[in-house]
Amino acid sequence: MKKEFIVISFVSLSLNSAFGAARDQAYRLHNRLASVPPTTEVLNQMETYIKNGNAKDAALKAMDDQNFYNITLKNWVKRWTNVDNSPRVPLNDYVATVIGMVRDNIPFDQVLYGDHLYIAAPTTPVTIPAYNKKDNNQYIELENKFVSLKDNLMRVNQSEVTGVKDTAGVLTTRAAASAFFSAGTNRRMTRFTFMNFLCRDFEAVHDINITDYHVRRDVERNPGGDSRTYRNQCVGCHAGQDGLGGAWAYFDFVDNEIKHTPGTVVAKINKNVLYKDGYVTTNDEWINLWADGQNASLGWPDKTSGKGARELGMMISRSRAFAECMSTRVFELVCVRKPKIDSEKKEIKRLADLFQANDNFSMKNLFAETSILCMGE
Structure with missing residues (x-):
């Protein structure tokens, strides 16, 4: 007994x-x-x-819970919208569009090529400014008045409200244009797209073995009087990024709004002639020279050249690197650390497989599957 x-x-x-x-x-x-x-x-x-x-x-x-959208997703995505990688920026159309796509379970590869934009629904329970493509006031008020983003965001066709025909998801939102198309030569857009959605800065894809015929005229071929510096350093990043740069040839940020001028290359793309025989951009064609050689391991889709922002966004979002990057970012968010041991790294790849194939790029499922890994024994 x-x-x-x-x-x-x-x-x-x-x-x-x-x-x-x-x-x-x-x-x-x-x-x-x-x-x-x-x-x-x-x-x-x-x-x-x-x-x-x-x-x-x-x-x-x-x-x-509405706070998944109002706190977790919002502060996670804010970092993607500025060059300082800071969450201390106001809510904007880029962030709202990601939140809306996750809520509606829209295949997340479309974040880089879909004709999507999320604005405040007309049924929003507080008074806020109407959407205006020239300012961020509506989104600032949504945040300041603690409006539930889960319940009060509405999807519209981005092209219809902004006038941009070559829409590329969040890449052609006002917030992205303000951060990455303002001033400069639009190279920032390519760089931060790689950083945000492929988890790689250009140093990680640096390859001096690819052809440099797309390197523009504003890049010196003998910096400091030594051409070896160009061949052994500069070309490793510029050959690849300038090959892709044509996608942004018709884009600018002027008078507080994104501008798209189909058929007319914006002047800043070809400014600063430091080497007269360098590449001159004449249209929005692009080619991914990083698709061959050491960076073929990023798992690019079959189509690695095209025209405009939308086609470039589609190529990037269909890469294996995109799926693994999103899986890694979600793991780091919900587990509050980087994957450490081999078994966790294998899980990242498994989750990327699910995300890219079986789950049809469902970010909701990716969050759910990943969060289980670190909910504790």
Whole structure:
């Protein structure tokens, strides 16, 4: 009898520990995803899901909380919208569009080529300014008045409200144009697209072995009087990025709005003639010279040349590097650290497989699947 009591007590203790663990996991999962603790009702529902082996449903339940959109997603994406990689910027059309696409489960590869823009719905419960392609006032007020972005964003065709015909998802939003098309020669747009969506700055794809026939006239061929510097350093980045740069040939940010001038290359693209025999951009054609050689490992799709922003965005978002980058970014967000051990790195690749193929670029599913990895034992 005594032995039976001990066995029964041990089983009872084990079950209680398991149930307690499920509640802890649910609580942690909600905090990581929604950035706030769950209500008792939600916690109970999530705990039940986990006990029944449905941790993914628990994660999706946590993402029902408006704070997943108003806090977690908003502050995550803000960094992508400025050269300082700072979350301390106002809500803008770039951030709102990512939030809306995740909420509506639009295939996330379209973030770089879809004709999408999210603005405030007419049913928004507070008074805010109308959308204006020349300012950010509507989005500032949405944030200042703590409006639920989950409930009050509406999708519109970006091309219809901005007049830009070659729309490329967030790349042709006002916020992106303000940060990456203003001044300069539009090279920033290529660089920050790689950083944000391929998780690679140009140094990571530096390759001095590709042809330099697309390097523009504003790049010296003998910096400091030594042509070897150009051949062994400068060309490694400029050959690839200038090959892609034609995609932005018709874009500028002028008078507080994005400008698109089909058929007319903006003057700044060909300014500063330091080498008269350099490449002159005459249209919006581009070619991905990084598709061959050492950077073929990024898993580019079959089509590696084209015209304009939309086609470039499509190529980038169909690469293997895009899927792995998004998987890595989500892991770092919900697990609050970088993947460390080999098993976690393998999980990143598995999640990228799901994201790119089976889940049809579902960011919601990627968040749910990833958050389970670090909800604790």
